[in-house]
Amino acid sequence: MRQFLTFFLLCGLVFSCSKDETALSEPQGRISIDFRHFAGTDSLLIGKVYYPNAAGNEYRVSYLKYFISGLCLYKNGRKIWQTKTPPISINAKYQDCLQAAFEQVPVGSYDSLSFAFGIVPEYNYHGGFEISNDDYDMYWPINLGGGYHFMKFEGHWRDGDEFGTFAFHVGAKENLIIHGFKLPLDVQEAQSTNIIMTMNTHEWFENPYLFDLSKENGYTMGNQGQMNNLVLNGQHVFKAKLQDF
Amino acid sequence: MRLFQTSQKTLPASIVVSILLVMLLSMALSCQKESNQTTRLKPYIIELPNSFPRLEIPDDNQPYMERIALGRKLYYDSTLSNDGRACASCHIQAQGFTKSSQNVMPVLHHANLAWKNLYMWDGSQSGSLEELMYFEVTEFFNTNLSKFNSHPEYPALFKEAYNSSTITGEDLAKALAQFVRTLISANSKYDQVMSGQATFTELEAKGHAIFTGERGSCYHCHIPPLFTDNRVHNIGLDSTYEIPANQGYFHSTGDSSHLGHMRTANLRNIGLRSSFMHDGRFNDLKQVLEHYSNGVKQSPSLDPVMIKSNGSAKLHFTTEEIEALEAFLKTLTDSTFISNPELSQA
DSSP states (O other): OHHHHHHHHHHHHHHHTTOOOOOOSSOEEEEEEEEEEEETTEEOOTTTOOEEOTTSOEEEEEEEEEEEEEEEEEETTEEEEEOOOOOEEEETTOGGGSEEEEEEEESEEEEEEEEEESOOTTTOSTTSSOOOGGGGGGBOOGGGTOSBEEEEEEEEEEETTEEEEEEEEEESGGGOEEEEEEEEEEEOTTOEEEEEEEEEGGGGGOTTSOOOTTTSOEEOTTOHHHHHHHHHHHTTSEEEEEOOO | OEESOOSSOOEEHHHHHHHHHHHHHHHHHHTTHHHHHHTTSOBOOOOOOTTOOOOOOOGGGOOBHHHHHHHHHHHTOGGGSSSSOOHHHHSBGGGTSBOOOTTSOOOOOOSSGGGOSEESTTOOEESOHHHHHHHIIIIISOOOHHHHHTOSSHHHHHHHHHOOSSOOHHHHHHHHHHHHTTOOOOOSHHHHHHTTSOOOOHHHHHHHHHHHSTTTOGGGTSOTTTTOOSOEEOOSSOSOOOSGGGOBTHHHHOOGGGTTBEEOOOOTTGGGOSOBSTTOOBOSHHHHHHIIIIIOOOOTTOOGGGSOTTSOSOOOOOHHHHHHHHHHHHTTOOTTTTTOGGGSOO
């Protein structure tokens, strides 16, 4: 038996040095959100296809990147848990940039969730959290308040013989959008609860504000009026559902 | 007591446990291989300049003095090429580790390259510095590795730095990446002003305000403190793209929306350059600023951020605004970077 004890102790030594795992005081699971992007009912193809919008223009998306942060879980209208994970960037172009994973979620049943589209105030200042080289373009100018862009949604439009560009950039604390969804979540120990979050890019151009790119400028940086229109439209861009297996 | 009984034989428990112990020890030792090899090396801490983003360094090429020294030796050594050129032949320290001459394509600027992930004017190379240097060694220079393996000094230096018995293209790339990662330009007048050690002149301050405000909107792509955004953009240099050299990122993607998209230039030490844009078409900063003022051309692939909130892609700068921007851009010259003996040929 002593040989087995030695073996298992050595196992412990070998594997304990490989990871620094926090001792868990309560059973915990994981929530993973997969972001998917559609233009109406079509899967969004970045840079390739022109899609019709509500104003009758056609738009083509060249870049769609945004942050989400501050995931909260609720039960019976009471907030039970809030993530401490820093903001996560989602880039619609890359398959490996479409998932937001949240660890150490207390096991239990929840009936709804919310998250911020953008960056919650505790992180939204210059250097508020570490960003990768891939996200370096998301800094928000210091002389406009600092922090980070919440979203860069850029592309081209055409309408008959006319054509042009749009650059829907949103940032600054007054433009944070909080999304909430009724969704029964059963977080189980050491298991991942997977949610599919679908963005319909058509919504950025309508409901309630009709964005006619042929009549107004689609460059929103430094234009709080236009950013406010995007915030209004942005309330409706996501739909959430649990992933079926 | 018997373990792992089979239909043919059984092994004594003591032997099985011994085998398992050996396996476990070898696993433990194998994960220590890199650290055992590097314990003889002197660690080097790359100091992160104020407000620079996190530095991403591959686990298998952490910085050590010996590796950086080896990379520096390689950088200045024409053994890398087959035509007498070294990296430093085109990346000249006095010019900010680039080379520019009028009407000729400016060479990739080796300053703060550690924070980039997209390289070449047309963005045709991407990834880590190690991957970029591997491209330089194996494709750009087409390095003859036998010259290194039979060299009087390099085999011992690579053995010391990387425990390599045979020098490979990957070894050369790793060592070069070590040195290039230390080419950090962060002590210009601009940096000193940002850290409160200096002040802008009135003209420089005006240029800074234009650069970082919506009047110039330069910051959209040239984001301080790196003064790039690691992306590609079409800034309206042309309205048609029949000439392959002007097609840019389209070469990598085949996507017509990328026609004319070029990697955002790093503006650090821009005051030292004498040619600008991917084909060197502009020969001084005034010409560059005149382009943004009145020269931007429309095309279906013009970058969306080029059309400003007034609906125009032309910024219509006044003469005074151009002078102010030029004065500000010259504050990005880092005289310590271009003269630091630790970055020069040893």
